């Protein structure tokens with residue numbers, strides 16, 4: 001999917017919501033456990049109930065890898081279902097990969113070709129030759145960690161290196177890489193006060209913003225400082241939406257939570 005198609009979808013749905021499909025078998029409604037594939041059954045119900053309220057889904061691969069072959073199969077079924085039934089939805093494999101060049105190429109093939117996701121999250125720590133293999137894929141997007149939502153972000157990312165915070169160095173340097181137009185960046189919603197500075201460096205890029213909901217990030221603050229002319233934001237909420245109820249009504253409860261955020265987004269877009 002191209003960035004323009006994503007922007008069109010945002011304007012059509014009046015939503016820049018991304019729903020995180022972080023499926024934990026200890027948290028999903030117990031009646032689903034008798035299904036042949038409880039993870040996929042859960043995802044399918046959530047997707048069918050919420051697809052018109054969001055523009056993206058982000059399964060975090062950890063939640064699938066934790067269940068071995070069955071988990072990976074459920075991930076494959078989920079992305080195939082999304083691509084077949086809702087091709088207008090932007091898909092994010094939250095895998096946080098990145099390695100030496102030839103290994104990164106194989107990671108990129110796994111998520112862009114075999115599983116056919118639109119995008120994958122990567123870590124920048126290994127530098128240019130670890131990220132450029134992902135950027136070589138046309139109409140695919142590489143979402144690089146810039147300033148993360150967790151407390152550990154202050155361990156390295158905000159440290160000053162050669163007179164500048166490391167996350168700013170990462171943003172600036174990444175702009176010089178080949179096919180850097182295929183980059184998007186992760187900035188945590190819990191770090192709203194940093195968005196103005198970030199927008200100085202990357203005014204046009206899309207930002208994936210996790211941390212609204214369970215981690216306490218504030219949508220209004222993020223939008224105030226992070227939004228650009230083409231919106232430029234994908235706001236993710238995982239647990240805050242998908243675990244709204246652990247009863248039979250879980251999909252409807254998730255839709256209600258998603259709608260609360262979508263309505264707030266529509267108001268912001270109309271301002």
Ligand SMILES: O=C(O)c1cc(=O)[nH]c(=O)n1[C@@H]1O[C@H](COP(=O)(O)O)[C@@H](O)[C@H]1O
Nearest residue numbers: 060121148149186188210214215237238239
């Ligand atoms: O890359 C991410 O998506 C990510 C980056 C970050 O800085 N913080 C962060 O929480 N995430 C992911 O975003 C999701 C947040 O989930 P909730 O806190 O349940 O909404 C999880 O899948 C996290 O792994």
